[in-house]
Amino acid sequence: MQLKINGEIKTIKNTSEELLLEPLLENLGYKPQLVVVELNGEIINPKVWISTKINNGDCLEVVTIVGGGSYS
Template sequence: MITLQVNGDQRVCSDGLNLEQALLELGYQPRLVVVEFNGTILARQLWPAQPVVESDVLEVVTIVGGGS
């Protein structure tokens, strides 16, 4: 297990995951979020190749649809 900082909170997930897998394990739906990874907004197509390691910092913003 590794510890990440996600939206300012310490969260634990399995070791050896890529970003997309980590998001799923943390309870996010990857198609509905934008991720800042260690200070950089990371394009969605890069997520499967991006390993997640101890102490990485993620800011996850959920996309909300709708309107008035």
């Protein structure tokens, strides 16, 4: 299966019949509680990641939330 992830084409080997978003993110090394995901131009609510199917050719943008800043 080929996916475009953060602008880069990646080949994903899927051993099950369907590929779901949450396990895909974990397999790619993302911590689900620290990312925002856009799938084919639409931000996906984390509550539905476990049931969101990923299809060949889909485009994912994964943005990692980073804390920090400065105190004055």
